Amino acid sequence: MQLPLGTYLGDSMQPFQRTLRAPIGCTGVGLHSGRKVCLTLRPAAEHVGIVFRRIDLPDRPLIAARWDHVIDTRRNTTLGLPDRPEASVGTVEHLLAALAGSGVDNAIIDLDGPEVPIMDGSAAPFVFLIDCAGLVTQGAVRQVLEIVRPVQVEDETGSVTLLPDQSGAPVYEMDIEFPSSAIRRQHRLVRLAPGSFKRDLARARTFGFVEELDALRGAGLARGGSLDNAVVLRGATVLNAGGLRYTDEFVRHKLLDLVGDLALAGAPLRGRVVARRTGHRLNNLALRALFADPSAYRFTPAVSASATRDGMPAPLAAAAAAPV
Ligand SMILES: [Zn+2]
Structure with a gap:
């Protein structure tokens, strides 16, 4: 099914699955590896989800972007296959955020190296690529992950709580606290509504402190980091x-x-996420805790069959009828 542009409902409110209209790519360096890597985003069929493909390795292994494929959460989120240690993809989080925030359900992501390029350290270059490629609406109804019961994970520094919330688009809430007076305490809430x-x-x-750089590089991290792809702080001073x-x-x-x-x-989530001083590890543990408790969630169509009229979900019918 290909719907005209005027039916776009945006982000997670869109009831049908979507993919890219055409392939599109870019080249950059990996933040941690420092390696140059080429990335291509490709359209994919319904129900494929987001899948990475290491085209530089024999057999071009596929690595699905799934919570149970996370193998490393030190300063980034790295996915990998348990039976093929070399088939990993690092720093996936900014690209995955761009895809989720743009409402892309299905895509194949080709990489010729072990890490997604860091670009400017944000998700904006990926959103730009997705906007340039354009999106097409597919025939399958999107499933959403509805939080049914609260789930919380915490460690010595922070916590993530997943809560039921039927009020509309998913809500993400974050508190952070750093000793640097450039940051201190910051709180923000965002509802992932269209746009x-x-x-x-x-x-x-992304951001980091000069004082940490030697230790990170000693651990094989941040080798590609620079003022071009991160906010860099020295104490309270932003160096950019x-x-x-x-x-x-x-x-x-x-x-x-x-x-x-x-x-x-x-x-896409249907619910509210409340995070305090969290990082990639705790974010992933939250999903592991959620999926460990089948009573805490359910997958449900973005639009129920009872909401359809003349074979078209009601929100979509309304959008189609609205002036463009
Ligand atoms: Zn980040």
């Missing part, structure tokens, strides 16, 4: 010549990471 990801989160860059993109860019980026990490659920 809000692109407007409120996509441009927020252009300053910040949002006054609270730090908490917005943490929300971006949260959206990307929770996209590994494989379906």
